[in-house]
Amino acid sequence: xxxxxxxxxxxxxxxxxxxxxxxxxxxxxxxxxxxxxxxxxxxxxxxxxxxxxxxxxxxxxxxxxxxxxxxxxxxxxxxxxxxxxxxxxxxxxxxxxxxxxxxxxxxxxxxxxxxxxxxxxxxxxxxxxxxxxxxxxxxxxxxxxxxxxxxxxxxxxxxxxxxxxxxxxxxxxxxxxxxxxxxxxxxxxxxxxxxxxxxxxxxxxxxxxxxxxxxxxxxxxxxxxxxxxxxxxxxxxxxxxxxxxxxxxxxxxxxxxxxxxxxxxxxxxxxxxxxxxxxxxxxxxxxxxxxxxxxxxxxxxxxxxxxxxxxxxxxxxxxxxxxxxxxxxxxxx
Amino acid sequence: xxxxxxxxxxxxxxxxxxxxxxxxxxxxxxxxxxxxxxxxxxxxxxxxxxxxxxxxxxxxxxxxxxxxxxxxxxxxxxxxxxxxxxxxxxxxxxxxxxxxxxxxxxxxxxxxxxxxxxxxxxxxxxxxxxxxxxxxxxxxxxxxxxxxxxxxxxxxxxxxxxxxxxxxxxxxxxxxxxxxxxxxxxxxxxxxxxxxxxxxxxxxxxxxxxxxxxxxxxxxxxxxxxxxxxxxxxxxxxxxxxxxxxxxxxxxxxxxxxxxxxxxxxxxxxxxxxxxxxxxxxxxxxxxxxxxxxxxxxxxxxxxxxxxxxxxxxxxxxxxxxxxxxxxxxxxx
Numbered sequence: 273x274x275x276x277x278x279x280x281x282x283x284x285x286x287x288x289x290x291x292x293x294x295x296x297x298x299x300x301x302x303x304x305x306x307x308x309x310x311x312x313x314x315x316x317x318x319x320x321x322x323x324x325x326x327x328x329x330x331x332x333x334x335x336x337x338x339x340x341x342x343x344x345x346x347x348x349x350x351x352x353x354x355x356x357x358x359x360x361x362x363x364x365x366x367x368x369x370x371x372x373x374x375x376x377x378x379x380x381x382x383x384x385x386x387x388x389x390x391x392x393x394x395x396x397x398x399x400x401x402x403x404x405x406x407x408x409x410x411x412x413x414x415x416x417x418x419x420x421x422x423x424x425x426x427x428x429x430x431x432x433x434x435x436x437x438x439x440x441x442x443x444x445x446x447x448x449x450x451x452x453x454x455x456x457x458x459x460x461x462x463x464x465x466x467x468x469x470x471x472x473x474x475x476x477x478x479x480x481x482x483x484x485x486x487x488x489x490x491x492x493x494x495x496x497x498x499x500x501x502x503x504x505x506x507x508x509x510x511x512x513x514x515x516x517x518x519x520x521x522x523x524x525x526x527x528x529x530x531x532x533x534x535x536x537x538x539x540x541x542x543x544x545x546x547x548x549x550x551x552x553x554x555x556x557x558x559x560x561x562x563x564x565x566x567x568x569x570x571x572x573x574x575x576x577x578x579x580x581x582x583x584x585x586x587x588x589x590x591x592x593x594x595x596x597x598x599x600x601x602x603x604x605x
Numbered sequence: 606x607x608x609x610x611x612x613x614x615x616x617x618x619x620x621x622x623x624x625x626x627x628x629x630x631x632x633x634x635x636x637x638x639x640x641x642x643x644x645x646x647x648x649x650x651x652x653x654x655x656x657x658x659x660x661x662x663x664x665x666x667x668x669x670x671x672x673x674x675x676x677x678x679x680x681x682x683x684x685x686x687x688x689x690x691x692x693x694x695x696x697x698x699x700x701x702x703x704x705x706x707x708x709x710x711x712x713x714x715x716x717x718x719x720x721x722x723x724x725x726x727x728x729x730x731x732x733x734x735x736x737x738x739x740x741x742x743x744x745x746x747x748x749x750x751x752x753x754x755x756x757x758x759x760x761x762x763x764x765x766x767x768x769x770x771x772x773x774x775x776x777x778x779x780x781x782x783x784x785x786x787x788x789x790x791x792x793x794x795x796x797x798x799x800x801x802x803x804x805x806x807x808x809x810x811x812x813x814x815x816x817x818x819x820x821x822x823x824x825x826x827x828x829x830x831x832x833x834x835x836x837x838x839x840x841x842x843x844x845x846x847x848x849x850x851x852x853x854x855x856x857x858x859x860x861x862x863x864x865x866x867x868x869x870x871x872x873x874x875x876x877x878x879x880x881x882x883x884x885x886x887x888x889x890x891x892x893x894x895x896x897x898x899x900x901x902x903x904x905x906x907x908x909x910x911x912x913x914x915x916x917x918x919x920x921x922x923x924x925x926x927x928x929x930x931x932x933x934x935x936x937x938x
Contacts, residue, residue, distance in 0.1 A: 294899045454889060456789060456815060462889060462898035467899050470901065470902060475903070477905050478886075478889050479889075480906075481813070482814040483910075485910075489848065512813065512816055513815030515818050516853055519818050519853050556811050556812075561895075562894075563627065565796065569811050572811070573812075577816075
């Protein structure tokens with residue numbers, strides 16, 4: 273199945289529970305907005321494009337369960353606040369709500385919302401395939417690509433952004449290998465990216481995040497491709513660690529690419545205006561049930577960081593490859 | 606107690622089991638060389654200077670348990686191979702064995718070995734205090750120091766190298782705060798450095814390794830200080846991740862210091878001649894009992910990396926502060 277779908281029979285949002293991978297593949301049913309918000313906050317569903325679809329299907333859920341138009345509007349506001357950094361969640365909610373609002377009854381609203389949510393999900397797959405098409409032209413036969421976090425099938429509805437580029441390149445007959453950074457503290461790289469790539473039999477090597485500089489120095493990396501939670505005026509906001517990889521890529525003269533749909537663009541805004549989600553200290557003090565740091569230690573745990581365009585060779589979108597330095601110098605961004 | 610000591614009553618090496626921290630503080634007794642080698646390989650005792658003492662006390666253990674001079678020589682060869690990268694292990698074994706060999710009986714050899722091993726341990730503390738003295742002059746009141754892995758009391762016999770510099774600076778009345786990187790995959794930073802600093806009430810904030818670039822960009826770091834497993838002709842071999850921090854420190858114009866005793870120096874040798882220990886894939890596939898990556902995934906897991914002198918402001922030793930770029934330009938190194 274896709275990463276996230278609407279289950280017509282059960283009137284619920286069903287999604288692949290990503291917090292259990294790779295040990296267990298389980299489908300989670302969210303029958304309430306509460307359950308969906310919890311799934312978002314505990315990263316059972318994550319990745320900017322997938323959050324867009326989650327927002328959209330969340331509106332359908334609200335139309336299903338609420339008693340009035342006012343309640344729907346109120347409830348989806350809570351959904352929009354589930355995670356603050358990726359712009360797609362707001363985008364998915366707003367776009368679906370706008371289409372649903374003209375409905376005269378809750379049932380009609382739900383019908384409109386579901387049509388729009390499905391359109392968003394289908395579009396996401398089409399968009400990712402286009403990103404794959406454009407991006408794959410940048411890759412050469414034999415390339416080794418370093419990636420961080422998971423910008424794959426499971427970060428989207430299907431196919432993936434950064435990993436979508438790799439999938440399309442392979443589909444076109446290029447031999448591509450991947451180096452996946454584990455992505456602390458929640459290990460989306462080790463848990464999800466490696467799992468997803470092995471499912472497709474794409475060769476992948478797992479490293480700790482701090483090893484990226486070493487594999488680059490050893491000449492083992494040809495390009496870096498990551499996703500984006502939000503593309504802003506001066507650069508890209510993405511999973512914590514992205515900026516570090518970008519700095520070391522520059523030091524080793526390795527091109528650094530971002531693959532992102534235009535729905536992740538928010539280029540009127542400065543990165544300074546975007547709330548960077550700070551997550552619980554427990555993510556660094558515990559690993560599962562195991563305590564790995566003193567309980568009383570102070571922790572700094574931002575979930576995302578900002579990478580300026582100066583460090584980014586290009587942003588791969590469904591409309592083509594943007595070279596931000598050229599654009600900013602030309603005054604376009 | 607010290608990190609590692611000889612227990613006269615039990616004729617054994619006793620050491621703080623660092624693999625259990627911070628959850629449990631337990632003293633491990635090694636009555637056989639086998640047990641000591643296992644303790645070294647499973648990182649129950651780790652850190653270049655502590656490994657020097659472990660090597661020295663291991664020779665005492667061999668003299669206690671073996672039946673002939675030949676067996677002692679053979680057994681300590683195995684000890685020297687327990688971990689390949691830190692030079693101090695070989696240094697500790699060789700120095701102690703050289704002193705023990707003239708002994709006419711195994712008992713006399715043991716007596717000589719024990720005296721020498723204790724001298725090595727005591728010297729380590731004196732050396733660390735001197736490193737602390739020199740290094741503390743480089744720190745200013747109010748400095749925030751980023752460190753990686755554990756180059757503290759528990760990496761040495763006592764006091765510490767990188768953390769020793771911080772301890773001495775605080776003893777001299779300077780207010781110093783520490784940012785500790787968790788240090789994947791074995792989390793010596795979260796497990797040991799934060800624990801050790803909190804014991805001494807030194808303010809410490811824990812971050813994931815990939816966050817170092819962000820805290821530097823945000824202006825939260827004044828200096829970086831790390832230890833060394835081996836100082837070679839062209840730079841420093843230290844815990845994996847060190848090179849990455851050094852690259853991002855340079856990008857943010859933050860001075861990067863290495864604190865290391867001269868016993869870690871091996872400057873006739875090129876880094877290319879030093880074996881970088883590659884550890885088990887399981888360290889990245891499991892966390893404790895929890896599986897965090899597919900069992901069949903390929904893993905690259907070097908335990909150390911090489912940082913060239915170009916990225917190092919100075920190496921703090923017990924004989925003074927060496928500025929490697931000045932030395933290499935002057936032809937001294």
